[in-house]
Structure formats: C-alpha cells, structure tokens
Amino acid sequence: MSDKPVPARPTVDLKSFTPARVALGRSGASLPTKPLLDFTLAHARARDAVHAVFDAPHLAAGVRALGLAVAEVRSRVADRADYLRRPDLGRQLDAASAAALADGITAPCQLAIVIGDGLSAAAIHAHAVALLQSLLPLLGAGEAVAIDHVVVASGARVALGDEIGAIIGARMVLMLIGERPGLSAPDSLGAYLTFAPRPGLTDAGRNCVSNIHKAGLSHDEAAHKIAWLVREGLAREVTGVALKDESADRAPRRIGTALPE
Template sequence: MADQPAPPVDDNPWDALRRFTNARIALGRAGSSLPTAPLLAFNLSHAQARDAVHQPLDTAVLHDALRAAGFETLDAASAAPDRDHYLRRPDLGRKLGDTSAASIAAHAGATSEPPEIVFVVADGLSAFAAARHAVPFLTTLRPKLDGWRIGPVVVARQARVALGDGIGELLRARIVVVLIGERPGLSSPDSLGIYLTYEPRTGRSDAERNCISNVRPEGLTYEAAAFKLHYLLNEARRLKLTGVGLKDESDALLATSANPDALEN
C-alpha cells in the first residue's frame, strides 16, 4: 500500500486556543510559510484597517440618524482642510476651523442655560467606528442620564480628541465627552474610544481626561461602556475633576450588579 502524501498544512498544537481570542495565533504552516487562508485573512484585515483611516465620515447620514434618535446636532470641522493634512498635521486636528468656531459660538450665545454635558462624535482615525457605534451607544446611555442637562451632539470631521476641549469651552459645558474612532488594529478596524474631560478648555492635557476604549460589540459592549461612562460622569461631577485624579472603580460595581448575592458572601 503506497504511502499517503503528507497534508499540505501542518496544524498548530495551540489551535484549540483560537476560540478564546481574535489574535493571530496557531495559524498553522505550509512549508516555510503561512497557509493561504490565514494569509488572505491578514491581507483583508490590513486593507480594512487602511480603509478605516482614509474613509471619510458621512456626516449627513450621521446627523440624520442622531436626529431620528431624538438628539439635537451641530456640525463642526477642525482646522485640517482635508484627510491628508489631518494625518500629517495632528495639531490641526486639535483646533476648530474658524467657520465652525463662529457657528458654535453663535449657538452658545443663543442658549440661555449652558449644558452640563456635550457629546462630540468625531471621525478620528476610524470613521467606521463613529458611523457604526455612536448612535447605538448614545441611545443606550441616554436613559441613564436622567436629570442631566445635555447639549447638542456635535459631529466633527478631521478631529482629534483635543478638539472637544474647544467645542466644550465655546458651549460652556461642564463636561465634554468625545466619541472618536481609535487607531484601527488588524482585528478591530471599528473600535470606538470615549474621552471625558471636566471643565473643557483649550490647552487641557491628556492627563486631565478619562478614557474608555474598544467600544464595539466584539469588545466592550454598549451596555458595559454606558455603565462605566455613567459612573465616571457622576464621579466627575461630584469631585469636579477628570483624569489621573478620577479612578474608575466601576468594574467592581458592575460585578456586584450582575451578582447581587456577592454582597452576602
């Protein structure tokens, strides 16, 4: 009986661990290279990550979706005139363009009582994240904000996190919350980051913010992220600060709420 030919792919003994992670482990081997299927999957993920960085945010669709969900909206753009400048000049993405600054200031001037919270939905480095997750996250969060005075949702193009400081300052908000597309990874081209800053003003540093990362169905769910943000908002209002002085202890509360019997043990 003739010897059977060796299979073209050598399986990796860690293959069973792949069900626990999206990381590229236990891909197997074909000769001295990767098998075709994981190589093609890597190329696809790389293309999706590049698309996430360069794809423009469809602000008209996002405005319509936010308004349909019951949110008032404003439009804004940074000083970066296009995507190329945005990627090459991060400083331009941190400050408002003159037209947007004037428009937001005019809105603030027509408002008698300033908001406690202003949400900014920004394209950042992944317009996919803002387009896919901002509206469902905000609709998940809104029932938790009973009693809070919420300002308009500002949809921002070519934006970095610090753009929210200028927006919040012009709107005289107590807290600004920036929902922004994070730098895409090879398994997460649509990860949404959430940054909150107490008493926003131009010149705030990253040490004065709190961050909730990887908000998406495959990462931190909308419900879990809303729970954490609600906790941080309440603590920021109580302590009158955000950043390194505000510790996120919401995980312990979330575990308790999921298992009330733990209080008795």
Template sequence: MSDAVTANPWSVLRRHTPARIGLGRSGISQPTAPQLAFQLAHAQARDAVHRALDHAAVDAAIRALGLPTLALHSAAADRHIYLQRPDLGRRLDETSIAQLASHTADERADIALVVADGLSALAIERHAAPFIAELRRVLTRDWRWAPVAIVRQGRVAIGDPIGEALGARLAVVLIGERPGLSSPDSMGIYVTWSPRTGRLDAERNCISNVRPEGLPPAAAAGRLAWLLGEARARRLTGVELKDDSVPAIAAAEPATNFLLGTP
C-alpha cells in the same frame, strides 16, 4: 493538498480570540489562507483610516434620538492634511469657531457630546448612535445636554474648545480609534471635566474598544455613566479619577498560572 499545512496545537484557542494564533505552517512559511486573511485585515484597517465620514447618516441617526446637532469641522481641510497634521485636527476651522460664537452657551449644560471621525469613521457610523441611545437610557434625567457636535477630521482634544464654547461642565468625545488588524471599527470615549483649550491628556478619562466584539455599547454606557457621576460630584477627571465601576478582584484570591494550573 491537505497535508501541506502543519497544524499548530494552539489552534484550539482561536475560538476564544480574534488574535492570530495557532495558524500552523506550510514548510517554513505561513499557510496561504491566514496570509490572505492578514492582507484583507490590513486593507480593511487602511480603508478605515482613509474613509470619509457619512455625516448625513450619523446626523440623522442622532437626531432620531431627539437630540439637536451641530455640524463642525477641524482646521484640517481634508483627510490628507488631517493624517499629516494632528495639531490641526485638535482645532476648529474659522467657520466652526464663528458658528459656536453665535450659539448661546448654556451655563446649565452638564454634557457637551462631541462625535468625531478620528482615525475610523466606520466606528462612528456603526456605534455612535447606538451608544448614545444606551447612555440616555442609563443616565438620570437631571443631566442637561448641549447640542451634539459632529466634527469631521477631528482629534480628541477638539472637544475642549467645543465644550468651553457650549458652556458645559463636561466634554464627552466619541471618536474612531486607530484601526487594528482585527478591529477596524473600534470607538473610543474621552471624558474631560471643565473643558477648555490647553487641557492635557492626563486630565481625561478614556474608555476604549467600544464595539460589539470588544466592550459592548451597553456596558460602555454604564461605565461612562459612573464616570460622569463621579466627575460631577468630585469636579475632576483624569489620573485623579479611577474607574471603579467594575468591582476589583479580591486581593486574597490567588493568581493561577493557566499553563500549569497552579498558583
């Protein structure tokens, strides 16, 4: 019956956000439709975590942009081990180490781009190639690229040994982020100056939630291009490099309480 659900006045705000607000109630419980939607979103998030990367499709999409690729693997042999042993996802397996050792490092390379499945292979399959295309469009021609490393079962820090082996000044890691209940395909970007094993998280910059419903790839590419330029000029990344690519709100502008409509 239509009167079985008590509407919530906040429901009008749902047009502005995918957050679960203003769902109403049925008695003391959540209505059936929002409950089913929650279960679907939870299942989609779980599927994204366990999904295997379609390496062939990602590799073909990146090669179509005119970039050579390297197929690498972390020390986590499979998804089950990867989820239980984060430390193994930060290291390369012996085959990949040998492959990189046989590759001549390019001391002139500015960027070692690493594409890793992370906790959402779906994010990489959907957004990695379109983002790289945007980044190539906005970066000036004086940037030299090492081959793009596509890594299965990888964590963020795996970009450090890869960037070091390729002789690049900067490692840029595109990785699937931990899925949320409204974002199973969110991609993160991590930038590290002078990559080498043992770098700390505080020595990286991060751009998060890259996807059409979050930070669109074109906007993320512009922000990354700014960070790369500053990193190369200042020879650092991390907590000492603040993202000022978007002008700050003027300090003199009074804050307004959206509920009361007053400062």
C-alpha cells in the same frame, strides 16, 4: 505539592481565548495561504477605515432622531491627507465653526457630547447612535444629567473636544471618536471624558472607555461605564488620573456632593 504532571495543552487551544493571530501554522518557511489571505484582508479593512468618508449629515440626522439638537463643525484640516499629516490641525476648530458655535450659545451647560470621525469613520457610523441609545436612559435616570449640546465634528482629533467644550461652557465633554483601526477591529469606538475642558489639556486629564465594537465592549457595557464616569466626574469635579473607573464596584455619588473628609 502534587507530583502529578501537568497535562500538555496544544498551542492551538489559545485560539479559543483570543482573537489575536496565534497558532497559524506554517507551510515550509511561510504562513499557510488562508492565514496570509486573512491578514491581507484585515490590513485592507484597516486602511479602508482610516480613509473612509465621514457622512456627518447622515450621522447628525440619526442623532436628531433620538431627540437631541445637533450642530455640525469642522477642524482646520483641509482633507483626509492633511488630517493624517497634521494631527495639530485636527485639534483646532476652523474659524467659521468656532464663530458659529459661539453664536449659538445662550448659557453654560452640564454635559456636551462631541462625535468625531477620528481615525475610523466606520466606527462612528457603526456604533455612535447605538451607543447613545443605550447611554441616554442611564443619564436621564434618577438625578438626570442635562445634555444641552451635541456636536458632530469632521476631521476631529480627541483634543478638539476641549476647544468645543470651552466655547460651549460645558462642565464636562464626552467625546465619541473612531479609534486607530487594528487588524482585528477596524471599527472600534472610543469615548473620552474631560472635566472643565479647555485647550492645552493632556490625556492625563481624561478618562477613556475604549474598544467599543461587536467583538469588544458592547454598547450597553460601554454606556454603563460612561454614565458612571460622567456622574462621578461631575460629583468630584475631576477626570483623568484622579478618577478611577470603579463602575463595577459601586454607584456614583449625587452630582455636586463633596468628597468625604
């Protein structure tokens, strides 16, 4: 072992490896003015993202421009304040939406996509359509995955996709939803995949691709992971803790093929 001393590196070097707030300096016992103002701005952006108005019709129009049919639904929350106070209501469709969705179903489908505002409508407005643009060619290549339904849901929590998927009769649901804003990412998008969706499932039955935003996972990277999980989940007929993301290591099996003995 070498006795040569390891050169000291200043703490400020950490800034080149992370967007986290490190090596901010100090002014007496407090933060310098600029880091304090930056923190205040980031906090304000996070709060704005949580309370931003969800423009469901505009989003639906953007999805239709990709050649997909879209239905619009609502959860049982009355307004944004209700959404934040009552997470349970965001996991249930209102009666009118459930009835309209059921009336429009003619046959079970392979994959349904649900796009919900979640805790950051800003994330959905910024990334949902662009992510679908990257994802659709991957799902359509080779053995195509049929996308029979796209649903735009207002006042949505992740589990709302379970009820929607059950009504539609989807083998799998892909839920795109705005994630809880952080102080460095107020517009982060999450993608949740659930096989055989039905009310009452827990997050143990889902796979999640998260941190999709301009400083995180790119649309193309996220689309690659999602497409792999969709195909592999349909092939294995499972999602969640039983399905590990190995999208970087190998291609998925053909849909419907059995696992090796």
